[in-house]
Amino acid sequence: MSERQVNDLVVTLVTVTNLLVAFFISGLVVWALGEDPWFALETMLYGAFGYDEGLGYTLYYTTNFIFTGLAFAIGFHCGLFNIGAEGQAYIGGLAVGLICLWLEDWSLLIVFPLAVLASIIFGGIWGAIPGYLKARHGSHEVVTTIMFNFIASVIMVYLLSHILRPPQEMSPESRDFAEKVWVPQMHEIFDWFGLEITQTPLNGTFFFALICLYLVWRFVWHTRWGYELRTVGTNESAAVYAGINVSKNIIIAMIICGGLSGFVGINEIMGSSHRIMLNFQAGIGFTGIAVSLIGRNHPLGVLLAALLFGILYQGGAELSFEVQTIDRHMVVLIQGLVILFAGALENLFRPQIEQFVKLVVLRTT
Amino acid sequence: MLSALLLAGIIIWSASQAMAFKPAVLFDMGGKFDKSFNEGIWNGLEKFRKETGIKYREFEVRQEAQREQFLRKLASKGSDPVIAVGFGQAAALTKVAQEFPNTRFSIIDMVVDLPNVQSIIFKEHEGSFLVGVLAAMKSETGKVGFVGGMDIPLIHKFACGYVQGVKHINSGITVYQKMTGTTPAAWNDPARGAQLAKTMYDSGADIVYAAAGGTGLGVLQAAADNNKLSIGVDSNQNHLQPGSVLTSMLKRVDVAAYEVFKTGHDGSWKAGFKILGLAEDGVGWALDEHNAKLVSSAMKNKVEQVRKDIIAGKIKVHDYMSNNKCPVQ
Known part of the structure; x- marks a missing residue:
């Protein structure tokens, strides 16, 4: 086994162990509440996978987490801790919604690329400003991006309650878009092939998310830009010495972060709710941080971690629906434990596992 | 068989x-x-x-x-x-x-x-109108306040009804109005609610109406701390700070x-x-042992009269959400 393979094995084992511990402790809590942990697990997994509607919702949440997970991962490779995906998704979603409201007589084939472009531009600008402040003035991105989350939220509330809301409507939401510009839902796509599945919010954006996973992988590991970006992230001084423009890379990374986050708007606004609404991005941006960290900031890991959080969201909701003593806070607790063990305490069992793997590898070779 | x-x-x-x-x-x-x-x-x-x-x-x-x-x-x-x-x-x-x-x-x-x-x-505007009447009659400084939760039309509906009630009694009274924030967090920020209320009390207001969910608890607290009065909302909140909650606008969900x-x-x-609305007892104002001393019989009679007039249609309370405008400020 090469050293890299050993390393991959260790990383996988560490993640799996952490997840198991998180679930074990969640099980204890469920047990303490007087419910059967096995039944809870079964309900959760059945809710997330057991029937096509559940699976549809799971993948729908997964789609969101792929975007924000990737957004965080890109920043992380450039040495940035971007916690602004929330605001970037919000503003990106605004752009998507405005395009849909504006061009609703046009064909989806034109509107979709324009919406993608618009969310890249809006989300990108929302990422670029903190990027610029960091690159030129050294303002820390954790501070600026979180402030930009608030600014985004204020702007959206203003727009939705004063400008975009139809006069007779109570909720601060825009009107619905014409059906022509909705991203086809998954049951419609399956219908084209003569297959019937239950209607869920899952839509074509899921495939777009998979494409983004591939593109990010290509970009980070197989382009010169990606190489520069990673160099800046690994060692800024070395990057400067090698003639890499650090400022430029930070700004580019933040623009990509913003653009990817903005795609949440495609899934939520254009694919699911079909109108601009308040807080459609709630929590998705922050969950993206956990998704990326648990997925080791690698697209494949992000995909798996996004799926995990999709399962927790959907399965958790089913769990609190079926077992009435387990309320939604319990589900948040389980998510918290997963983040705690797989994200924050990732090195808890690492030394032991490393030792164990080395022992086994030595034996066998 | x-x-x-x-x-x-x-x-x-x-x-x-x-x-x-x-x-x-x-x-x-x-x-x-x-x-x-x-x-x-x-x-x-x-x-x-x-x-x-x-x-x-x-x-x-x-x-x-x-x-x-x-x-x-x-x-x-x-x-x-x-x-x-x-x-x-x-x-x-x-x-x-x-x-x-x-x-x-x-x-x-x-x-x-x-x-x-x-x-x-x-009809939250009708209930708010009544507590506005009470506030206007109780106020000694000629200034009262309103703290809203999140800045959405529904809360403007509360505010607008309240202002109309105040002006119905005395058009010279100043009403300070503040919304806590623009995100859902504005429903649950008692510290900010207390701060907003304190500012209003410092500017001379002696009664503040809170239509702000959990944030309102801070308003009620600030009133008690500053020896001023507050008005609760939704459920009967008179007992939360006995003696300093003038009344509560009841919305009987x-x-x-x-x-x-x-x-x-x-x-x-x-x-x-x-x-x-008032006619169906869906909204109203709260009177119990905690605020009985604060409400004089003149106030009680007046507010009951206004209540009857609204039900009878003699007083028209404008609904902010019918046109997103409030005729009075």
Whole structure:
């Protein structure tokens, strides 16, 4: 086994162990509440996978987490801790919604690329400003991006309650878009092939998310830009010495972060709710941080971690629906434990596992 | 033979009754323990459960897509009637109610015009008008305040009714108005509520009306700390700071929710609009042992007179949401 393979094995084992511990402790809590942990697990997994509607919702949440997970991962490779995906998704979603409201007589084939472009531009600008402040003035991105989350939220509330809301409507939401510009839902796509599945919010954006996973992988590991970006992230001084423009890379990374986050708007606004609404991005941006960290900031890991959080969201909701003593806070607790063990305490069992793997590898070779 | 048949009939009938009545509620994002709107509904439903022993199914949504998902799930599991809590669920309910035409749905705080939906809304502006009247009569400084939660039209509706009530008594009174914030966090920020109220008290106001969910608790606290008065909202909050809460604007969501289950149970549930204003006791003002000393008999008489005039249509209270404008400031 090469050293890299050993390393991959260790990383996988560490993640799996952490997840198991998180679930074990969640099980204890469920047990303490007087419910059967096995039944809870079964309900959760059945809710997330057991029937096509559940699976549809799971993948729908997964789609969101792929975007924000990737957004965080890109920043992380450039040495940035971007916690602004929330605001970037919000503003990106605004752009998507405005395009849909504006061009609703046009064909989806034109509107979709324009919406993608618009969310890249809006989300990108929302990422670029903190990027610029960091690159030129050294303002820390954790501070600026979180402030930009608030600014985004204020702007959206203003727009939705004063400008975009139809006069007779109570909720601060825009009107619905014409059906022509909705991203086809998954049951419609399956219908084209003569297959019937239950209607869920899952839509074509899921495939777009998979494409983004591939593109990010290509970009980070197989382009010169990606190489520069990673160099800046690994060692800024070395990057400067090698003639890499650090400022430029930070700004580019933040623009990509913003653009990817903005795609949440495609899934939520254009694919699911079909109108601009308040807080459609709630929590998705922050969950993206956990998704990326648990997925080791690698697209494949992000995909798996996004799926995990999709399962927790959907399965958790089913769990609190079926077992009435387990309320939604319990589900948040389980998510918290997963983040705690797989994200924050990732090195808890690492030394032991490393030792164990080395022992086994030595034996066998 | 006959008695056996009768007995069997009774057993089947009672079993089918027990089978048939499976009420459910879908709480909104705030959760059932939000100390405000959702909790009011929960209180009403708990009262029903204690009285009848009938359990109900519940779910608290965390995410937009879950509204439709779990409304559908409740309906497909045979729950009936189903309460959708809050105006946020209107779009989801419009869809789901059409898919389940035989299920009875009630939505609180919003209108969904479908044959199997009961829409329950409140005239908050009327209740706010009354507490405005009380504030204007009680104020010694000629200045009163209003602290809203999140900056949305619904809260402007409260504010506008309140200002109209104040100006009805004395058009010279100044009303300070502040919204706590622009995000849902504005519903749950007592520290900020206290700060806003303190600023108003420092500028000379002696009574502040809080229509701000959990944030309002800070307003009530600030009033007690500064020896001023406050006005609570939604449920009767007079007991929270006895002696410094002038009154509370009651919005009886608990009664509304209780009624849904009760009428659903006895068969008198009806689809259509149910607009609860002063006339229906859906809104009102609270008088109990905690604020009895604060409300003089003159005030009591006046506010009751105004209440009757509003019901009789002699006083027209403008609804902010009818045109998103308020005639007075």
